[in-house]
Amino acid sequence: MYTTSHVNLPQDAREELIDMLNTLLANAIDMHWQVKQAHWNIRGTHFYSRHLLFDEVAKHARKHADSYAERAGALGGYAQGTIRLATNNSQLPEYDLQAVDGEAHIRALVERVGRYAASLRDGIDKSEEANDPVTADILTQTLGETEEDLWFLESHLNGDVRAGVTMPPKGGNRRGRQAEDISQATT
Numbered sequence: 001m002y003t004t005s006h007v008n009l010p011q012d013a014r015e016e017l018i019d020m021l022n023t024l025l026a027n028a029i030d031m032h033w034q035v036k037q038a039h040w041n042i043r044g045t046h047f048y049s050r051h052l053l054f055d056e057v058a059k060h061a062r063k064h065a066d067s068y069a070e071r072a073g074a075l076g077g078y079a080q081g082t083i084r085l086a087t088n089n090s091q092l093p094e095y096d097l098q099a100v101d102g103e104a105h106i107r108a109l110v111e112r113v114g115r116y117a118a119s120l121r122d123g124i125d126k127s128e129e130a131n132d133p134v135t136a137d138i139l140t141q142t143l144g145e146t147e148e149d150l151w152f153l154e155s156h157l158n159g160d161v162r163a164g165v166t167m168p169p170k171g172g173n174r175r176g177r178q179a180e181d182i183s184q185a186t187t
């Protein structure tokens with residue numbers, strides 16, 4: 001559902017951006033609660049530091065969700081931000097419900113945060129193609145924060161990152177195809 005907007009972009013470009021922002025909103029909401037699942041259920045060595053780290057990552061996702069929803073509004077759209085809508089629209093896999101020890105949670109999160117980051121990089125490409133530097137800038141900010149979180153998580157694995165992660169290409173832009181190639185080469 002769309003409404004009018006005086007943002008100086010063609011209607012079809014705005015609608016594509018709004019749909020993309022709603023997909024990222026679903027990803028962020030899904031990721032927020034998945035990281036909370038890890039925050040609540042992690043056990044074992046380094047419990048306290050990992051418990052706190054996961055809460056920081058979850059807070060970031062929650063903040064990102066707000067940015068995507070409000071940018072969709074600014075472009076003349078409506079946010080699709082309920083839990084049920086997010087469940088339907090998210091591109092992330094369900095959390096690893098068998099994870100108990102710290103390493104299993106870290107691996108599960110590296111995979112999901114990596115996929116979320118890949119969806120943001122894809123979103124930046126789409127924003128640039130739609131000539132919208134404002135959305136590209138919002139996504140660049142959230143991608144930077146997400147990739148830093150990814151580094152914090154990956155650093156617990158001593159360089160053994162078997163959870164190769166990228167989004168399947170949608171519509172296939174150049175960077176998306178490269179990402180898929182990297183994924184296939186490392187799995």
Ligand SMILES: [Fe+2]
Binds near residue numbers: 039
């Ligand atoms: Fe907590």
